[in-house]
Amino acid sequence: VRILVVNPNTTDAMTRDIEASARRVAAGTTEICAISAPWGPRSIEGHFEETLAAAATVEAIAAHRRDVDAFVVACYGDPGLYAAREVVDVPVVGIAEASMLTACTLAHSFSVVTVIPRILPMLRDLVRRYGLESRCASVRSSGLSVLGIGAAMADAGEAILQEARLAIDVDGAEAIALGCAGMGPLDRWLRERLPGVPVIDGVAAAVKLCEALHDQGLTTSKVSAFKTPETKELVGVGPALRSAVGR
Amino acid sequence: VRILVVNPNTTDAMTRDIEASARRVAAGTTEICAISAPWGPRSIEGHFEETLAAAATVEAIAAHRRDVDAFVVACYGDPGLYAAREVVDVPVVGIAEASMLTACTLAHSFSVVTVIPRILPMLRDLVRRYGLESRCASVRSSGLSVLGIGAAMADAGEAILQEARLAIDVDGAEAIALGCAGMGPLDRWLRERLPGVPVIDGVAAAVKLCEALHDQGLTTSKVSAFKTPETKELVGVGPALRSAVGR
Amino acid sequence: VRILVVNPNTTDAMTRDIEASARRVAAGTTEICAISAPWGPRSIEGHFEETLAAAATVEAIAAHRRDVDAFVVACYGDPGLYAAREVVDVPVVGIAEASMLTACTLAHSFSVVTVIPRILPMLRDLVRRYGLESRCASVRSSGLSVLGIGAAMADAGEAILQEARLAIDVDGAEAIALGCAGMGPLDRWLRERLPGVPVIDGVAAAVKLCEALHDQGLTTSKVSAFKTPETKELVGVGPALRSAVGR
């Protein structure tokens, strides 16, 4: 299986960390490649940045739509996920979606521990979009910025650990989804400190779901929501996106 | 009140129709201006097109963020609405949101009659995002394309009327929200044929909500979800968007 | 637009305050008149009082049903709202409904800050009736009595401010709906102390929604829930109500 992992932001150092997380769990027969968004914000911490990143992510995926067997959208808001499903024929999995669905196989309820507080409403909307509000005990902020995690990994671990403990003790969570692609390197460290608690890195979960879908011969539904876009003029839009819709 | 109505697609003829719908209901003291998205699809009928249109809409709004008192996003998916709220200080109202909230003041439950079937899941997600699933009797497709409405207005009216009647008789709807900005010119024609049924044009509803919010001195919340974006580098992004975030 | 604002309780001093709040935001072309309920409790702080007030409010609205262009029901339980919609042909807007719908255009989620604790379950039921449970972060009690607010406005402001802050900090609210018609005079004072937080007076919101509905040519749905009452005998009921149903 060839999987292209798209980091929707434009920080290449983070893309390399994501690639490492992806490779760590990939099957021996899986080939992983990770790329950054071609343009857009350095990190994604709000609706504005997510809106730009969604367009950039779809552009990246459209450009590679015939090259690989599956795509991962590696930012916890899953920007551009549904749009990407329209422009490719192979599976596209978001890391938020993957981490939440994986948590559902391991626990009655899970919490997401994410970055700065302003994205809490956005992630709560995402939980609702995926229909998982009855399975999600809480979405909690660690106070970390996206780029701050990689810059001070040990401190980040402590901040996440503290919120994870509150999620378990106060909110009744039984599993923790790491609410930022940059938190992947911390999953094992956190598991050691939270015995009996599944700690889920969305990047890893998404890679494994891609493999699983591929091996089952499953691809995204094309009968309604994710049909190939209608053929129509895209004004002022580059060739990668235009080619995706036959113009 | 100066209101800028942004048509998220790039079809200027439709923008002029939207402007006319907006002006028809505006107060005497309101100044309406409508513009098309600066780039993107000719019409918006799926997640892919909406994702591009969202970015283009935010760019248009960012460019005018100091010029007007309120913005209307005039496409029934409300593309870029939440992002736009982050980059301006004045109210931003989407036509889907406006039509649904308006329907709630007039009826126990409403239905949306929209364009081609592929956008039904997208609009059902939107209803859920706004938390109105218990108020929405159904979302129905008229089978019309966005640009087909303006091209054959009389036929479009008949197609919408037929679905509106099914929404009322079968689904229990008591009001009809017109699920495309291009359907505005048909609201009065439909009301005549559906006595006792409020038929709501989202463009009109949004303009009136903008006036209402402005007159109450209300602006978008800035304490959490819609805070001004963090100051950070936007790689490969034009000056309008960059200026919105202080870079 | 001629709008009759009905205060469902029988305290005229409060009616005058409500009238002032309504006039403060009304358009230049709007004519506001406010009246008290013709009979019933001095204030409304529970189901019993609300049940009486609902009947009295409908009586008042029936008596004026041919005189004005829209009605506002100015008590935060919206007593008699649905009944009133049956007996008149023009829009009838409740202040709870108006404040909540207005909040939805400005914030992901809102909280209601209301009077004494015993009405919390009643208002939570109202949120559910309107289908807004996913948008409402909390309903909080300030501990104030309805008539105590007007009697000691400065103290009331402090009490409301304290709960509003908890709603924002603890419950994740991004906007505050003032949960009593008597709190309207405090909206600007509270906004100054809660920068970036929309503070919504239901009376103001309802007046503006009435204007908006009127300007769109919209009236209450008459196809099902709000049809004119069946013609039938009303035993022991006065002429205003009897005339509303053709007996």
Next chain:
Amino acid sequence: VRILVVNPNTTDAMTRDIEASARRVAAGTTEICAISAPWGPRSIEGHFEETLAAAATVEAIAAHRRDVDAFVVACYGDPGLYAAREVVDVPVVGIAEASMLTACTLAHSFSVVTVIPRILPMLRDLVRRYGLESRCASVRSSGLSVLGIGAAMADAGEAILQEARLAIDVDGAEAIALGCAGMGPLDRWLRERLPGVPVIDGVAAAVKLCEALHDQGLTTSKVSAFKTPETKELVGVGPALRSAVGR
């Protein structure tokens, strides 16, 4: 146990039918008395009539609040139920509530078959108020008027039977709640024609719940929503209601 069954409408013939339904199931030690509302509509088929009936029902219950051990509100909208709970110390059970809760002990899901179509939204709201939307397969109209049932009982039976069969075959209902106090005399006739399907008369169900609550020594909660009304002036209100609140 002494149970007062209040028919919220003013049709004495219907009150006598309700009394007979109540007596048919009452325990040997139970004393049943039924009264009509002291004023108000001849039947209740909408919000307007329900609002008047709620006030009249509370007045009737307040007048007898020291005389009996439990009250039944015998109209399928449960008018005045929550208000009545505030003014008495003993249990007050509504027939809609009783029939739905009883259905939940016998079936995964139930349907309500009620009178004319205009009350469907009202009853759907009631199902939501009681939190039973996931248990209620549908609310269906038989097309009958409240007073038409008693006038032509055999025809009414056929009309209800037809909708009950649709509820079972199309909507997946496993039990039928009779959605009008006047339908009680038909329960056995319907059960014979719907083998294996519980058909529930709300009057009977409410009487039995009153006995059950009384025998358990249970009374309505008085800690919050149903506290005794605050002591305050009720302007232009008769002595029965005034006495209920200590004025």
Next chain:
Amino acid sequence: VRILVVNPNTTDAMTRDIEASARRVAAGTTEICAISAPWGPRSIEGHFEETLAAAATVEAIAAHRRDVDAFVVACYGDPGLYAAREVVDVPVVGIAEASMLTACTLAHSFSVVTVIPRILPMLRDLVRRYGLESRCASVRSSGLSVLGIGAAMADAGEAILQEARLAIDVDGAEAIALGCAGMGPLDRWLRERLPGVPVIDGVAAAVKLCEALHDQGLTTSKVSAFKTPETKELVGVGPALRSAVGR
């Protein structure tokens, strides 16, 4: 009415306590008999034990399916309830279900106070299964073990009382359902300490519902979910269960 109360665990001392609770509220014409499960865990505090107890409970009920008029399943997870409904023709009521439905007639919302923390998710699932999530303020753990309650009744009362007070003060509960069959003997003691708060013993509530259903001539629905099991071979299963399915 002859009611067989089945204690799904194998602790006979607890069975006798349950029988006493049942008899305390039974009507004079009701005959109560209580039995323990024929095999299985001494107490039920998790999914594993509940799964075994469900099978044992169904076996006990199948063995007595022609002997009595109604069955009570007397463990707060209602183990085997739906299965038991398939194998008998008379009503089968669970104590969790009975206590929650009873609470709904007395209060806007209730809390369950139960035993050790590990069963909280199980009971929250049960609340959802019964569709009562909007009526349930919280499920709280007293920290007690099932068998610890009977062993130290006074201490148990204090532990339950403390959580009940938190449920009322913090979670907004207005009634308390005792979340273990062994807590029945404490209901009156708790009511004295929680004036105005209904405290509901599920065993008592279930017995009274059985009587109520029987007196209304109601039995479990047999049209879909609770149809008699298909006739088929049960490998390695004893005669009581085999006879229930005609093999």
Next chain:
Amino acid sequence: VRILVVNPNTTDAMTRDIEASARRVAAGTTEICAISAPWGPRSIEGHFEETLAAAATVEAIAAHRRDVDAFVVACYGDPGLYAAREVVDVPVVGIAEASMLTACTLAHSFSVVTVIPRILPMLRDLVRRYGLESRCASVRSSGLSVLGIGAAMADAGEAILQEARLAIDVDGAEAIALGCAGMGPLDRWLRERLPGVPVIDGVAAAVKLCEALHDQGLTTSKVSAFKTPETKELVGVGPALRSAVGR
């Protein structure tokens, strides 16, 4: 990865079909073994049979709890799933859960096509238990019996195909979950006839999820709902189950 697939019924021919479905998708490094329940019904088509099968399934899993790396419960009601999670330390995945979660990565909404009508309410409850009611368009019956599928595979395919088409055309489903372990052999045949529609065999989906969880180093949460059972006496229970709880 060594995966033990447990068929909760006692039909060995079906177990062999399930094993073949599992092996078809397993990774090269995965070892699959399938066993039947040690006792219980020949097939599972209702609550009664499921209750017995749950106990038998847990017994089978307890007996092998130290032998393998993951378990699959291969019956579409997921009998005994939560209990099994308590008695083992490795992942346990149910085929219903696996198929639904997999569908969520491919489509806005899915339908389940299952066997005879009587299990529809049971599967609707399961959808709710997993919190996926907003993602599930419908649960439909093919009218087939569990054992009838294997006996007449071609006819079964036609019956499932017909309901799948209705699910897509009428209910808005975009993916189909095969609602019986015996339907697995038909997945490819159905996919050919439903182009663009993911058709998901729960057995395959569960095997791939087990591999995915194992490769991520994830195991079931042990902090609350799925803790190892308390150590206590199990009366009349065999050694496999007793050993699982240390007695």
